[in-house]
Amino acid sequence: MFALLPLPWLAWRFLPPAAPGVALHLPQQIALARASGGSARRGRVVVAMLAWLLVVCAAARPQQPAPPQALEHTGRALMLAVDTSGSMAIEDMRYGDRAVSRFAAVRAIAHRFIAQRSGDEVGLILFGSHAYLLTPMTFDIDAVAKQMTGTEIGLAGRETAIGDAIVLAVKHLEALPVRARVLVLLTDGVNTAGNVTPQAAAELARAAGVRIYTIGVGSDAQAVDAFGMQFQMQDSQLDVQALTRIADETGGRFFRAADVGQLAAAYDAIDALEPLASGASLLRPNRELYPWPLALALLLACSLLPWRALRPGRLARA
Numbered sequence: 218m219f220a221l222l223p224l225p226w227l228a229w230r231f232l233p234p235a236a237p238g239v240a241l242h243l244p245q246q247i248a249l250a251r252a253s254g255g256s257a258r259r260g261r262v263v264v265a266m267l268a269w270l271l272v273v274c275a276a277a278r279p280q281q282p283a284p285p286q287a288l289e290h291t292g293r294a295l296m297l298a299v300d301t302s303g304s305m306a307i308e309d310m311r312y313g314d315r316a317v318s319r320f321a322a323v324r325a326i327a328h329r330f331i332a333q334r335s336g337d338e339v340g341l342i343l344f345g346s347h348a349y350l351l352t353p354m355t356f357d358i359d360a361v362a363k364q365m366t367g368t369e370i371g372l373a374g375r376e377t378a379i380g381d382a383i384v385l386a387v388k389h390l391e392a393l394p395v396r397a398r399v400l401v402l403l404t405d406g407v408n409t410a411g412n413v414t415p416q417a418a419a420e421l422a423r424a425a426g427v428r429i430y431t432i433g434v435g436s437d438a439q440a441v442d443a444f445g446m447q448f449q450m451q452d453s454q455l456d457v458q459a460l461t462r463i464a465d466e467t468g469g470r471f472f473r474a475a476d477v478g479q480l481a482a483a484y485d486a487i488d489a490l491e492p493l494a495s496g497a498s499l500l501r502p503n504r505e506l507y508p509w510p511l512a513l514a515l516l517l518a519c520s521l522l523p524w525r526a527l528r529p530g531r532l533a534r535a
Contacts, residue, residue: 430469
């Protein structure tokens with residue numbers, strides 16, 4: 218970067234001078250400040266050189282190493298795959314003393330679950346008609362929790378691509394140590410979209426050493442109003458057998474979450490997974506120092522402007 222220091226001199230030395238008559242025409246004549254002598258001209262050149270030196274220093278991005286910070290970690294990696302299909306809008310879950318949608322309950326409990334994952338790598342996948350990686354694996358659990366809070370129903374489509382979500386999670390977990398690969402999959406329905414069946418995706422996950430914990434969300438029965446009366450109808454949308462088979466085949470476990478209490482209990486059970494031997498790594502943040510030379514260079518550049526000649530009185534006399 219410092220090889221650019223002689224650039225202004227090279228431009229002055231080798232570039233051809235401007236053609237006679239080529240000038241910038243202003244609406245009115247401005248009398249620019251004239252140097253009173255050779256010493257003033259040399260002073261302006263020195264200031265310009267110093268400003269250029271500071272610009273080059275800022276471009277080099279000087280940094281000051283901060284004291285190292287210990288980052289504790291468990292060696293465990295958790296990928297959350299959350300269903301955002303249209304059926305997640307059904308309000309059959311109780312949160313406190315009010316009825317909320319399935320997705321609102323999942324979002325609230327998942328936010329708390331993520332916030333307690335200090336030391337784990339956490340990632341977030343949303344799936345509906347398609348599966349998308351919203352947050353890659355990271356130790357920054359606050360960022361993942363904020364992403365979870367900002368998700369909405371239908372963000373990934375209105376259908377349910379369970380198989381695609383599993384395949385996407387395996388893709389991002391297989392580079393990690395085998396014992397650290399865990400997928401928590403939350404859904405309230407059956408696989409209705411995607412290019413891969415849940416069974417084929419589960420076989421792929423088992424081959425990659427990914428344990429899948431599945432959580433079936435939604436009340437066992439839904440209240441239906443008819444002729445002024447309420448009837449309880451069995452919820453047949455959730456494919457319990459498929460979710461149980463996925464969990465069993467990959468060494469995980471299936472949880473049924475018919476209410477918020479069961480959903481929280483499922484998260485607590487997953488939280489009780491035996492962590493790997495804990496360890497720590499050193500994080501060495503750097504403090505950027507380039508704003509200081511850059512600000513000083515701008516001040517020096519401003520001092521070269523003909524401020525006295527630009528006064529209203531000078532302009533009127535010109």
